[in-house]
Amino acid sequence: MFGFGKKPPASANASPLHSESKPASNASTITAGRRTSSEPALDSMTVQELENYAVNQAEETTKSVSNCLKIAEDIRQDGARTLEMLHQQxxxxxxxxxxxxxxDRDLSKGEKLLNSLGGMFSKPWKPKKTKDITGPLTSKDDNYKAKQSRKEQREKLGLNAKGKSAPTTPPCEPTNALQKVEMEKAKQDDALSELSGILGELKGMATDMGSELDRQNNALDHLETDVDELNSRVKGANQRTRHLLGK
Structure with missing residues (x-):
């Protein structure tokens, strides 16, 4: 009557559910596009392409394991040198x-001489000794055994070896993709086994380093005690010498 027309009913194409489904569809398309752009579409590959892809992946894995093994070998070399330096220390x-x-022997002779000189002036003198100088805790036999142990350890670690001998019979060359993958898996198993052995050796070396440091700390404490005793006796001998010269 007033000329106002009713709004046309919303069509099925303009429904909220339909309008909201479009962005989701677009997002899934974009996500799928991104995924397929960075990853190989295995479903669309031929058998030959799949075989080549498997071989490439196996070779990449072998390279990664070999790099880890090389790092472990370098660490073992550094650890062996550090342990050798500790033993030399x-x-x-x-x-x-x-x-x-x-x-201590020379000082004892000097102290006897000072005592004899003191007798000439009717001034006998007896040096003060609070303890005997006992010397190092380890003997030469212990050092020899330690050297032999280090030599055996270096041979065990393969640090004195000239190199690994080549196998007498070379492995057969793979003729298909499956054999190539199996060959790479065998290389990986060998490298992982060797890596496990090196890690065990590193653990043993760390234990040896800790034991050597403890032994040296005890030796230094014992040496410090003897040096303090010698220092005190040297001071006493110097005072006695100045006293005699002053007379």
Whole structure:
């Protein structure tokens, strides 16, 4: 009557459910497109392409395992050198303590001489000794055994070897994709087995390092005690010498 017409009913194509389903459909299409762009479409590959893809993946895995093995071998080399340096440091501590023992012998002779000189002036003197200089805790036999143990350990780690001998019969060349994949799997198994062995060796080396450090700490404590005793006696001998010269 007033000229106002009714709004036409919403068509089925304009329903909210239909309008909302379009973005979802577009999103799924985009997601699928992104996935297929970064990943190979295995469903659309031929048998030959699938075989080549399997071989390539096996070779890439072999390279990754080989890289891990190379890193472990480098760590083993560094660990062996560190352990060797620790043993050399222990030998230096041992030699230093032996020098302290020789110093004790020379000092004892000097103290006897000062005592004899003191008798000439009716001033007998007896050096103060709070403890005996016992020397290093380890003996030469212990050092020899340690050297033999290190030599055996280096041979066990393959650090003294000239290299692995080549197999007498070379492996057969694979003729198809399945054989190539199996060959790569065999390489991976060998590398993983060797990697497991190296990790076990590294654990043993870490234990040896800890034991060697504990032994050296004890040796240094013992050396420090002997050096303090020698230092006190040297000071006493110097005072006695100045006293005699002053007379």
């Amino acid at each position: 222990g030998e230096q501590i041992h030699r230093t303590h032996e020098m302290a023992v020789e110093m």
